[in-house]
Structures are given as structure tokens and as C-alpha cells.
Amino acid sequence: MDAGALPPFPLNAWYAAAWDHEVKRELLPRTICNQKIVFWRRSDGSVAAVEDACWHRLLPLSMGRLDGDDVVCGYHGLAFDGHGRCTRMPSQERLNPSACVRSFPAVQKHRFVWVWPGDPALADPALVPDLHWNDDPEWAGDGRVIHVNCDYRLVIDNLMDLTHETFVHHSSIGNAAVAETPFVTTHGDRLATVTRWMTDIDPPPFWRAQLGKPGNVDRWQIIRFEAPCTIAIDVGVAPAGTGAPDGDRSQGVNGYVLNTITPETNGTCHYFWAFARNYRLHDQRLTTELREGVATIFREDELVLEAQQKAIDANPGRPFYNLSIDAGSMWARRLIDRMIARELPPAAQQAAE
Ligand code: FES
Ligand SMILES: [Fe+2]
The missing domain is CATH 3.90.380.10 (Naphthalene 1,2-dioxygenase Alpha Subunit; Chain A, domain 1)
Structure with a gap:
């Protein structure tokens, strides 16, 4: 295989996603390595990063709003926490247990927010x-x-x-x-x-x-x-x-x-x-x-x-x-x-x- 046929970047790496001051108590959409991700800062100061597409009908979650530490979809109101777990379904009596979106490891270091788009099990913060x-x-x-x-x-x-x-x-x-x-x-x-x-x-x-x-x-x-x-x-x-x-x-x-x-x-x-x-x-x-x-x-x-x-x-x-x-x-x-x-x-x- 010649180098030209390889994908252009590895996924198992920390990538700077934002300056620390860019991630606030609001939703920040950003595409990293072809993956649409929405970032926000939790009330304890840590950074959440999840796939920017709602589990229900794929509306970008970044079009919704932040409620506490959860993102609420702007279409039918499903809420997800920073681990991508659904925490609320307004029109259902019980949560569908399979409802989740992908979350990404994220850390803050050297004034940048770093995200790991690859296998989360390999995301060692020492590799920033x-x-x-x-x-x-x-x-x-x-x-x-x-x-x-x-x-x-x-x-x-x-x-x-x-x-x-x-x-x-x-x-x-x-x-x-x-x-x-x-x-x-x-x-x-x-x-x-x-x-x-x-x-x-x-x-x-x-x-x-x-x-x-x-x-x-x-x-x-x-x-x-x-x-x-x-x-x-x-x-x-x-x-x-x-x-x-x-x-x-x-x-x-x-x-x-x-x-x-x-x-x-x-x-x-x-x-x-x-x-x-x-x-x-x-x-x-x-x-x-x-x-x-x-x-x-x-x-x-x-x-x-x-x-x-x-x-x-x-x-x-x-x-x-x-x-x-x-x-x-x-x-x-x-x-x-x-x-x-x-x-x-x-x-x-x-x-x-
Ligand atoms: S598309 Fe998000 S709640 Fe329906
Ligand atoms: Fe230059």
C-alpha cells in the first residue's frame, strides 16, 4: 500500500479541540477528524464532549440548550449527560435504556481542551x-x-x-x-x-x-x-x-x-x-x-x-x-x-x- 492510500490522520491521539476559554457553559460544536462533536463545560469545570447528533432523529445537539450539566435536544427534548447517556425523555414514561450518543474522552491541559477521537480505552492523559x-x-x-x-x-x-x-x-x-x-x-x-x-x-x-x-x-x-x-x-x-x-x-x-x-x-x-x-x-x-x-x-x-x-x-x-x-x-x-x-x-x- 502506498502512503497516499492511507487515511490522512490517526484517530488514537489527543487533538486540541479548543482554547480553554472557548469552552464555556454553552454548547460549542466543532468537527475534529471528520467527527461532529459538541463540547460544553460542566458545573465542576470539567469538559464534556459528545457526538453532535441526537439519538432520536439525529438533529445536531448543538442546536439545543444546556440544562444543568446535560444537553437538551432542540427538537423533542431528549436530554443527555456528558457521558452520552439519555437522562430524560419528556414524552415517555420510562427511559429507553439503549438511548445514548457517543461520548469522547476530553481533558484540559496547557490552556487547550484536548479530545481523543479514537478508542476511548487508549486515551491516556499522559500522552497529551x-x-x-x-x-x-x-x-x-x-x-x-x-x-x-x-x-x-x-x-x-x-x-x-x-x-x-x-x-x-x-x-x-x-x-x-x-x-x-x-x-x-x-x-x-x-x-x-x-x-x-x-x-x-x-x-x-x-x-x-x-x-x-x-x-x-x-x-x-x-x-x-x-x-x-x-x-x-x-x-x-x-x-x-x-x-x-x-x-x-x-x-x-x-x-x-x-x-x-x-x-x-x-x-x-x-x-x-x-x-x-x-x-x-x-x-x-x-x-x-x-x-x-x-x-x-x-x-x-x-x-x-x-x-x-x-x-x-x-x-x-x-x-x-x-x-x-x-x-x-x-x-x-x-x-x-x-x-x-x-x-x-x-x-x-x-x-x-
Ligand atoms: S431529534 Fe432529538 S429529541 Fe427528537
Ligand atoms: Fe511561516
Whole structure:
């Protein structure tokens, strides 16, 4: 079986479904991995996630309302709790015991609500991807979610190869050094990294402003991919020659670009991102400025990604060609494909190897 015949994403994984503040005491419908799900927050603060289709006549439950911790269907009033069990049938004397809707494991961590669309028995909260910088008191930042009309893997390709900064983001974070400096790639079973050190370079405008000092810098970009769709990028600059490549970053400024890209459908995704920094932690104005600045930069990516997806759709079967810059994204896709293959029936797993 060639990789193109595999499903596009594994189901046995935690996917970011929402920022924590998006899930309130009201119904939030969202499609995750082709499954329509409705989310709400229970009165104890925990998150409920059930299939967004009523057991009775399939009306989306998100068209109903919340009553206490239960969702009440907006058609004939059946109520379901967060485990998907029917708790009320207004026109029946007794509850039909088979009345239930599917529920999904959901947890809140690192300021995101995560949902597990696959086998609930495998939903181990310890497997939530590491984005701890998003709520660590030693880091400050904020982010957003954007909806992008492309296969989530195109966003991963984009983030695993930052040479595109030179061409897509030349007015902010890109300069010739990114495209010209070699990088090192490593990989394990779930993780892949791409490390690039640009020493003694003239910094691009964004980093010049963050550092607030003149002169050349040592700049780093250390990209950490966690399968299937989370990427944390350790980025920063320090005055050239102050020891950053050897581990002393004390003279520099450090940020993390946090990204987790959740498939909505095969050709669309929810892209959650944040930028966290370890300097001027209580400067809310800087937090807002950075969030808005990164949003503008990502808008440039969005235009490229959606145009790329349109071209892919218009040219079915056209292959991608790989350059040496694609080593990181090739590893990311390999790790994703391995996760997908592990979910296939045994005979299909052999064929996929
Ligand atoms: S469709 Fe939901 S109660 Fe009838
Ligand atoms: Fe970009």
C-alpha cells in the first residue's frame, strides 16, 4: 500500500479541540477528524464532549440548550449527560435504556481542551503533547486558533522547514541566513527535531527589536515535532559570541512558537498557535503586540497554504518532490504514517510497511 492510500490522520491521539476559554457553559460544536462533536463545560469545570447528533432523529445537539450539566435536544427534548447517556425523555414514561450518543474522552491541559477521537480505552492523559510553555509561570504569551482550508500536513511541512521565512516572511523574521545555514535532524518513534544555528549574523527586524541591542547575533531555531501534529519551536537570539550555541543564553532572548494542528476534515484544519517568551513576563502590552505580530506573520503562511491546497486539488496525483530542506517534514510524515498504519487491521498493516 502506498502512503497516499492511507487515511490522512490517526484517530488514537489527543487533538486540541479548543482554547480553554472557548469552552464555556454553552454548547460549542466543532468537527475534529471528520467527527461532529459538541463540547460544553460542566458545573465542576470539567469538559464534556459528545457526538453532535441526537439519538432520536439525529438533529445536531448543538442546536439545543444546556440544562444543568446535560444537553437538551432542540427538537423533542431528549436530554443527555456528558457521558452520552439519555437522562430524560419528556414524552415517555420510562427511559429507553439503549438511548445514548457517543461520548469522547476530553481533558484540559496547557490552556487547550484536548479530545481523543479514537478508542476511548487508549486515551491516556499522559500522552497529551507537551506544550507546557503555554501555562508555565516562567513563560508569558498568548495565541489564537485559525481555520485553514488545507490538509493539516501542509501546515506541518511549513513549520518543519523554516527556510520559507526567507521568502514568505522577509519583512519580519526572515533573512538570507535562514535559507543558507545548514541544519541537523534527529528522530525517534514519536519525535523529530530540526536544529539550526545561525552564528554571527545580522538579525532580522523582529529579533533586533526583541533583543534591544545593536550588533550581530547568534540565532537559533530548534524545531520539535511530536506526532501526529504538535510542533514547539525554540527560537531566539543572543549577542554574537556570548556563548548561546554552547548553552549560555543568559544574554539573549528566548521564545517558543507553539503549534498544534488539528484535522477538521481531510482538507481543512484548526491551527492552534501561541508565542511564549521568557523575558518581560509582566508586560501585557508586549504580549498583545507579539500575538498580533505573529498573527500577521501567520496570515502570510495561510495565503500560501490555501493556494497550495487549491493547486493540489486541481492536479490530482501530481507528486511532491523533496529537497534537502524537506528532511524534517519527511520525518514528520513518516512518523504520522506509522501511527496511522498501527491502526489498520493486521493484514493492511503488513501491506503498509
Ligand atoms: S431529534 Fe432529538 S429529541 Fe427528537
Ligand atoms: Fe511561516
